[in-house]
Amino acid sequence: MKIKLFLLKTAALILMPAFFATAQSVPVQPDEISQSRAAEAWSKVYQVFSHPRCANCHVPDDNLPRWSGPSYGKTSVHGMNISGGQSRIGVETVMCSTCHAHSNSDEPHGPPGSPVWMLAPVEMLWWQQSSKQICEQIKDPTRNGGRTLEEVAHHIQEDELVHWGWDPGKGREPAPYSAKETADFVTLWANAGAPCPE
């Protein structure tokens, strides 16, 4: 009997940490610490999304790319009357690919480029949007390309045009952090229930 009890106790001791480890990875009621960490992670994501390298192309239904940020002086719309049109790639106006090649020009003030060059879909509006507005948009599958937050993180880590934000070529300030860090911030925030600022 004593031996049985001893074995049971030992088994409990061995299994308990495993039980807690499993219990921890299941989303629990978000506590205050995870909420403040989530809020901090989201504020970093917002720094990235609202950065000119990202927001300049997440523009409203005027379809006009923006030129803004430390490298551009005063904020303006893209020069030379350029519009992405409703297609957001310039089919109705002048194709973005007329000037934007698959890579950044090395010439000073030369055009940036990436294998894909286009405005973000109109419902993914970031230009001059608040942290709360972008937070609600990115969680809404009808406005985020039908993605789960896990897929949003994956998209940030994999998409070539998104990656351009951190490799924007000569004379342009890159977005803060890195693609990997930003994807990790999204994951941390999502796992804590994806709270949005009030």
Add this chain to the structure above:
Amino acid sequence: MQINVNGTQHEVDVDEEMPLLWVLRDELNITGPKFGCGIAMCGACTVHINGQPARSCSMPVGQVSGLITTIEGLGTPDAMHEVQAAWVEHQVAQCGYCQPGQIMSAAALLQMNPNPDDEAIDHAMSANLCRCGTYPRIRAAIKAAAQNIREKSA
């Protein structure tokens, strides 16, 4: 590397990063496309790649896949493209330096939009600069060419 310009296949021995404009002008002696700015800001170097307009000064030749058309291949003095004919009819050119690029952009526009209004012309042509200020004649010639193309295809 092989490139096809105006229907002719060329073998060129150049760095893949060399701008297409350099290859055309310096390697193949095709001098219709002009150098204005070298940074996709003026349009003087415009060619077509598979029918789409492209600024050849900012297009690394290694990224080009498909058929390249320059002003020399758009039409010939004996068989002009409708846009070229309208340019002659309206005597658009002043010094002429920007005009190969203007014509290539206009031809691309009419392919996408056979009846462009002023707003469409402004969007498609504003990135082609003309220091001589031939813009009113460019606009008139585009409308004339559009009408001729529509009438011929009617």
